[in-house]
Amino acid sequence: MVVDDHPMWREGVARDLTEAGLEVVATAANGNEALARFPAARPDVLVLDLQIPEPNGVAVTASVVALDPDVRVLILSASGEQADVLEAVKAGATGYLVKSASRQELIEALSRVAEGDTVFTPGLAGLVLGEYRRLSDEPARPDLPRLTDRETEVLRLVAKGLSYKQIAERLVLSHRTVQNHVQNTLRKLQLHNRVQLVRYAIEQGIDEPE
Amino acid sequence: MFRALAWLRVVLLANTLAIFFYRWQSYERPGLGAVVMGALVFWTALVTWAYDDAARRGPVLLAADVVVAVLAILLSPWVKGPGLSATLPGFWVAAAVLACAIHWRWVGGLAAAALVSLADFSVRSHFRQQNWGNVFLLLIGGLIVGFLVGLLHQMALERDRAERTAAAAAERQRLARMVHDGVLQVLALVQKRGLEIGGETAELGRLAGEQEVALRGIVQHDTLTPASLSGTLDLSSELARLATPTVTVSTPGPFGVPGALATEVAHVVAACLSNVRHHVGQDAPAWVLLEDRGPAFVVSVRDEGPGIPDGRLSAAVADGRLGVSESIQGRVASLGGSAALETGSWGTEWEFTFPSGRTS
Incomplete structure (x- = not known):
């Protein structure tokens, strides 16, 4: 499941994932959409932009982890504001990547997060x-x-x-x-x-x- | 201010009434005296109501207030007979003077005090030191209260202005964050797709990538506002400025150190990074880590180059050349820190330790 308010990004990421043989079960443009579609979509991994219209990425992370403790959250952020990233990780995200990461890096990070591994940037x-x-x-x-x-x-x-x-x-x-x-x-x-x-x-x- | 004055006026009125009831039998015209007292009570109630609304506090009302006070003083010899020792309204007239002081600052306070004092002088047949003392107090009081009110008013204005500025800055920061995030998204997208398409577009993508890293460095560390005021700088944001697509900077979050130290540490790290570009390659990756270890903080700079061959450093010194590493070590030592260099086939790593001045 891909959550990003920027349509080009959302579709780009979804396409990259589909081309890599992964199934994108849902996309959402903001926090409310994400929380509404999450229970039905039941994704293994949530690829989440932190800067989305309220509720923001940190709140969405906390909510989906509370709904389904097995879901993995991979944060994909453009600005990577430090406090936000740390809050998201504390709320339960297990991976973090800046948006400039290449397609291969994204796919690799995603599969590692899906396996329960943590993906850290330095x-x-x-x-x-x-x-x-x-x-x-x-x-x-x-x-x-x-x-x-x-x-x-x-x-x-x-x-x-x-x-x-x-x-x-x-x-x-x-x-x-x-x-x-x-x-x-x-x-x-x-x-x-x-x-x-x-x-x-x-x-x-x-x-x-x- | 006018609310406080209303209370003062009531207290002064009570004082005046008490003196009147105590002394009225000795007056020449106690009936007229009672009428004057009634007028004072009426006037006190009227102005207390009138002053309560800022819109009603005009020159007419304030002038009327002074006129009533002056009239009450001028009527005193009629009521009490000649050779009076105190006027009928007594201290009550101070309320009118203070009202003028509050409204027109020290000029108003002084002018009203002068008018009331003149009236006071005119009804007396002889002066005693105490009379002069009262008049003097009234003049000084009008002046000082007027001045203080002006000062308070100015301070309130300045506080309002500061609050507005702070609110505007916070809003600007919020907007900047939104705009920056949007710009970063686009830059990252251009970089990603550009590199995938290849050719000239890849070059565009590379340029977009460089700008993206630079802008991200600024955005991640825009929380340093109060620190710079107290002479400290956020070392994290100083170091984040050094990030490029090949140089990764990791920090513990905002980390304040004395401004001069932050600048110098950033210079030392920049020197190390330039060394990496020089000896390892223009596009060689490097990593900078700032770590808070309580009583000390540690800055490390790591590359994955071929390392510095054994003996090259000492050979440079023996040749009488001050090697780069010597100059780096010297600068770190002059800042009260220590430098350690580890090098091997896996690369080179500098580690600088500085006391943070904290105890825990």
């Missing part, structure tokens, strides 16, 4: 590192997510632009282990985000989420 890795640093500056609480030394090391190498293969060679790990480490960094952040939301709901007196 820029996103840098942001996630920064987010963990900010969390560690908060007063110590047992429920704050922390990275292990190894996870930090792997994430740092991703931020420096090394491919998973290069990281595996450098740290003498298997490719799969590197993937797991990267996935964990995101999973902890998303879990923390959900815990925060639930706590907020309880504090507001809405103690039965969903």
Whole structure:
């Protein structure tokens, strides 16, 4: 399913995916359309532009992940505004790509996200590192997510632009282990985000989420 | 302001009435005195209502206010008999003076105070120091209150202007984001399709790609507004300016450091990148990472070139040439940081560590 308010982009991406042998089950031009068509279309992967008419990409990500925890969200953003990208990832997106990425990069990213892998740009890795640093500056609480030394090391190498293969060679790990480490960094952040939301709901007196 | 004045006027009226009821038996014409008191009560109620609406606060009303005060003073010798020690309305007249001060600033306050004071002088047969003190206070009060009201008014205007500017800036920023996003979409599309079509169009696509990266660098970091005021700069946005289609810049998000340091660090990184272009290739990919590690921040610049052959750096120094790496190390050291160089067949990586001045 492709969500983008720019018709040329939406159709371009959909065509690229179809030509690569993938099935595009739905397209949408804004957040409301996306949320309306999502339950019927039931896509495996949502390719989502962040800058769409309200509700924006972050809100759409949170909603579809709540509807279907198995859906994968690949963010495709032109401007890649830092705060938005980080929020989308915390809301449950597992892949991020700038729009200038080539067709091959898009297809490859999409199939990796579909398999449950995470697709990071170095820029996103840098942001996630920064987010963990900010969390560690908060007063110590047992429920704050922390990275292990190894996870930090792997994430740092991703931020420096090394491919998973290069990281595996450098740290003498298997490719799969590197993937797991990267996935964990995101999973902890998303879990923390959900815990925060639930706590907020309880504090507001809405103690039965969903 | 006029609402505060209304309360003051009521308090002053109560004071005047109290003195009248205490002393009326000694007056020559207590009946006339009672009429004057009634007039003061009526007038106080009238102007309190009238001043409540800004539209009614005209010169006529304010002049009438002063005239009533002056009349009340001039009637005093008739009511009390000659040789009076205090006028009938007493301090109540201050309300009219303050009204003029609020409306016409210090000029109005001073003029009204002068008129009331003249009336006060004219009914007295002799002056005592206390009379002069009261008159003087009235003059000074009219002047100061007028001046302060002017000042307050100006401050309120400036605050309104600042609020309007801030709102306009926020709106401009929102619009810019929308426009930029649209432009970025088109640039990315031109680049993508151009490269796919090939030929001259591919060249167009390449140019569009360069502009796209430059614009994205600006858009991603347009949140630094308050930082630049306090002498700090967002190092992330300084570094993001160095991004090109082959140079990837990763940052932890906005990261404020002293302005001079941010500029210098960006210069050092630019020097490293120019080194990469020189020794590895014009289109050689390079990666820049800014990492916040609490008490320190680390900037690394990595390329995947052939690396620097062993001994070349020291050979350059031995030849009496200050190698690029020496100059980079020197600049980093002068900023209070340390530089580490790792090089091998997999490429070259500089890592610069600077104290951030934070404790955690």
